[in-house]
Amino acid sequence: MRSRIGTSRLHGALVCGLLAMGMASSAIAAGQALTAQDYAQAERYMAYNTAPLIDHMVRSVHWLDGTHFWYVDHDASGDHYLRMDATNGQAAPLLDQAKLAAALAKAGKKDIKADKLGITDYRVATDGRDDIEVGGKHYLCNLHAAGECVDKSTLVKSDKEPGVLSPDRKQEAFIRNWNLWVRDVASGKETQLTTDGVENFGYATDNAGWKHTDNAILAWSQDSKQIATFQQDQRKTGDMYLVTTKLGHPELQSWKYPLAGDEHVTMIERVIIDVPAHKVVRLKMQPDQHRSSLCDDVSCGEDGGWDDVKWAPDGKTLAFVSTSRDHKHETFRVADAKSGEVRTVFNEDVATYYESGNGAVNWRYLPEANEAIWFSERNDWGNLYLYDLGNGQPKHAITTGEGNVTEVLKVDAKTRTVWFRGVGRTPGVNPYYQQFWKVSLDGGEPVLLTPEPADHTITLSEDGKYFVDSYSTTTNAPITVLRDANDGHTMATVAKADIKRLLATGWQPPEQIVVKARDGKTDLYGLLFKPTHFDSGRKYPIVDYVYPGPQTGSVRTFGFAPAEGDHQALAELGFVVVALDGMGTPWRSKAFHDAWYGQTGDNTLPDQVTAIKQLGQRYPWIDLDRVGMWGHSGGGNTTADAMFRYPDFFKVGWAESGNHDNREYEDDWDEKWQGLLVTNKDGSTNYDNQANQLIAKNLKGKLMLAHGSIDDNVPPYSTLLVVDALIKANKDFDLLILPNQHHGYAADTPYVTRRRWDYFVQYLAGDTPPKDYALKPWPWR
Template identity: 30%
Template sequence: MRIKLVSFLAFFLVCNFETFAQQKVTLEDVFKNNTFSQKSVQGINWMKDGQFYSKLQRGQAGPKVVKVNVATGEETAILIDGESLGVNFSTYSFNADESKALIASDVESIYRRSSKGIYHVVDLEKGTAQKLLNGEKIMYATLSPENDKVAFVKDNNLFVIELSSDQLTQITDDGNWNHVINGAADWVYEEEFSMSKAFAWSPDGQKIAFIRFDESEVPEFNMQLWGKLYPQDYKFKYPKAGESNAKVSIHFYDLTSKKTVKADTGTETDIYLPRIYWTGEANTLAFLRVNRLQNQIDLLYADAQTGQSKVVLEEKSETYVDLNYNDDLRFLEDNKGFIRTSEHDGFKHIYHHDNQGNLIRQITSGRWEVTNLVGVDEKGKKIYYISTEASPLERNLYVISLDGKNKKILTPEKGTYSVNMSKDFKYFIANFSNSTTPLKVTLNEASGKLLKVLEDNQELKSKLSTFAMSGKEFFSFNTVDGTPLNGYMIKPADFDPNKKYPVLMYVYGGPGSQNVTNAWGGTRDFWHHHLAAEGYIVACVDNRGTGARGRDFKHSTYANLGKLETEDQIAGAKYLGSLPFIDKSRIGIWGWSYGGYMSSLALMKGNDVFKAAIAVAPVTTWRYYDTIYTERYLQTPQQNAAGYDDNSPITHVDKLKGNLLLIHGTGDDNVHYQNAVDLVDALIKADKQFETMYYPNRNHGISGGNTSWHLYSLMTDFIRRKL
């Protein structure tokens, strides 16, 4: 294997190189004292004229939404005062003309993106608040375009309330837990299509389009909740790979006639309907239709009066068409068509189509990816977007004309940006970091010119200067087939090139993911710094199948998840082991979720390379994971049994030689505890010794109370003993 080390951005986060005089990063610093937590600027919403933005402030007197002058940075008004309203709200949103706002309090999370809470409608001029539905908890409250009604979901049904009279209209009446959902997504759509609300007001406020989920035939999954004399059963619909999905349909409710019309979504019923968009015309709804194998996405228009539909655009693939890369649909005014993103040419880029779906032009192109379509300025004939053009490890803001000319980078600093742009495209708020710089929030003109620093985390920087820490060193090497892979390593602050160090590799590795980026890290990064302070080198490699390097690189793992990814992690370990300062007999690997799948499989298939592995909340067989995610990459188990079984850790338990720590939460609604149970059973049958820990009632994040401290203390102790 040809090995090449490209080390750059080598640096120290310390002001004094005499590291013995500085503190080591301790577990208490990371998990008890929150020493390395960074500040941000929360709840910023641009106001309609672009000269002001609003932001949420929290204080002892209660939450407030204040109005801020862009030019001066001064707070000019209090728009919503939680203390005077007597509402301890946590979220807010304005209507289009900013005369009213919706605020939510006592918000209760359900799954990853869903929640319910008590909603109030605030009249901003009068300073009064109207409580909806007498304070009963509801979901996805949304003001109508005319500001006179609010639509919401409660008990799986869709409702509209007239604000002037409190008159309630129930649009659907067949909603029933674990049977039918109206206007809200089921579990698998919420998790894999990143959607939870499933209804939308028409532009004229006279109709509501909504998606209905009939999950009657979806098998139930049962979790036991512990802590009482008799454990409780929690049953919810979870379609595992190859099993029945919910039958989905799109409907239009007319508020005047009080009639409901069903949209024609085609003859095939085993489909996905993950997106709906009003086109700007009162009676035309656009929606996406995805087939079961997710290798074709169709854009359709439906007539809200008749339900009739037609296909406007289709995209096919021999592997899969990733919704996350073919989303970002923006309809232009005056029938000028729509802007969308697609991987059609092998990289995610921006395209302009007319209203009938005909291609006008491809706006961006190159061997790099558009990661986020920030906004379309129709008056200025410009598009703002985030891309990887500078480097797959970085994210920068660019502007380009609608005709594909005059491209310009607006954030040239090396690192990672996310952007919140004003509605009139005159300003943007930039969130920036890189591997040496914690979060910096700035206010900028659309040209990129800096107007004001809103947060620079100077306090955190001062703290960091008192700790002995080394930065990330980025490198690349060629894997077994000659493909270059990106990685980074964190060395001890007192690194001695003449010593031999043990290594812990950190992995996720799932399709389209990316761990190796020039960005500031979070809690796990600082745990890695603690391990470095204890004498370990921590390394990370992004294997084939990960993101930001084009469709072919990402799709190389199609139909055989785990094979190329583990080959690359093993190759990465061998590369690291070839370096003169690394002890190749003491290399470990750890990961969470897909990373837990990878770490356990790498320990077994790479039993002559890895000495230890920690698998947290791992998938151990893709037969147990959900339809949308799993079948996108593997087809169904009925079609591709080998793809499911050949690289399951359960299949390879007989190869285990090293030390395995298996961790799972019993209340994991995502990657079920069942995965850990079956792996444990297989290890016992294979007469393999291992260590395990379960966390009662904890979900996929395994957090809450003392949990994180306990978990990372456990993992740290295992690493000390086994590496």
């Protein structure tokens, strides 16, 4: 390990060199030849260079029990793993990092360093050893003596199917040959639970078309004795095909991938499995759509679980929500776990689409009180309602008024208290700032537990007594504190981020901007990035980074970030870069989100155009004659759409992996946002308004289309439809196909990023990029 003195001296020398590079870059002017030094100046502001320069930025913590959590605190000397006692706010080392690094090295973990361990999971095993996950592997470590770690996979002989742990952590359920099995964690003994699973009609299978994994989708009962899952029927679902690039015969990849408008799509038959008895109870109901009330998959949450299913604490009943194919009809049902009888409790029908929250489903099952918490946007805002499970009628609203409940984090049935994240509920505060609240199930005014006007990241203890709050804005680095969940008062400071080392490089935060939407009334929020060598006497071309939604927006966060993608890096090359959340994106009112339902070709473009024009009027240094756009996936779709729909406004576009016609994409996503496919008598359809190939003939500017050749999320045929239309229209364009790359570009990302910089430098700014500049390889350690 380097000493603090040695690190400080190295940092000082680095800063001097970087400042010299910054002064050299300040001479950049339109029409000049940029150098490798100019690109190196830009690369300084990529996340892999900026993030390590922030000290004490703690955002995520991991609760070990009701009173202890662990976290990583970083400074110039490396990463420090700490454990805090919530009862007194005292922090101590989680473990002996030097001893752990040595033990992991002996266990075969290569290139491990004590100051950069990369621990992704930590808990204490039942035998007292440390159970640690590093680099995707779990190790059992005894650090009390000399230090010894053992790869857990060598202790118990088992196959490699990924499993879902039971709540008592003694069993894990997994899929093998289309059937569901359980494995005893301690002994490795395996037991088959189902026997009638067959190809494309298997149990718990994870296949949404756009993703297809070996994970099991299920929900364990709290006593670890029952499993709720499904038998997924894809026997009539259409196939998708891709081939790899290699010398010789290519490898054919095929899997089930239903398309919007297909007659036959994936269906699920719900079952409950009694694990000790190996008994399968099939619920007495018709097959359900492979849908979620939250997203475009039956499994949406970060933990990969089954979101729309909730067990009663006693395991006797199971509540679940069925979603119609078009997401307009939701049905709340309760099943008897022993008999399989199903009772419909209530429904919610909407004109466009229903969503149960942001990040996680917000409904809850409260069988002890014979009640349920239900989320609805029936008053144009996302609020919570209490329902009577006996008669299926709403009792009252739990929350009311403007602003959204975005995610329910905990419900205490005994105290009848709900803790939730929310946005837009505090007047005068940025409507995208997450804040934390509690409210009684019986109604009343919610209590704001995080009053600071900032974006709050919350981690609540399992018992709901404490929470860790990391709050920040784009200009104020995170302050992380431990708070009392009853009234929100601060109990201890966990960390205060220090950005002095980052500021020494010349780094600057983006500017928050507010403009009017297409209607001239609604406020839109975004971020604007300028070069650190900004000259107000110059005219800068503007690049619009876009992701249209509808499930998310262009702005990754309104909290603090050392880098928002490569926005600041691109700005360094002589651009103004903007990201704006237009109408049709989430987190605001239902009407705002519904702005272009059924017209997904809109892609927020009317808002992007009017926003850029407003910025051009506001800032004389923005050149409205040189406007570019780029985006990935939905943003790639939008970029091509912009070049075709507004060919005189957008001059240069870089479109990555776009879903250019959603009839070529998986069924659930666009059937939710565009509606079910309707073909008219003349052959036209309600999907024509979103098909980029139909308007490709309008292209005037410079357009690059990029796609991975084995993209199994948005298959490359979507881009090839546009390519074919451009060829037939005799239009010049550029095409970049990335062999053997998926929806994300993995090892090709640095190359694609550099090529994107080159494209805007050459065609939008009119400069000459340096030849073959090489960005740092990704991913980084």
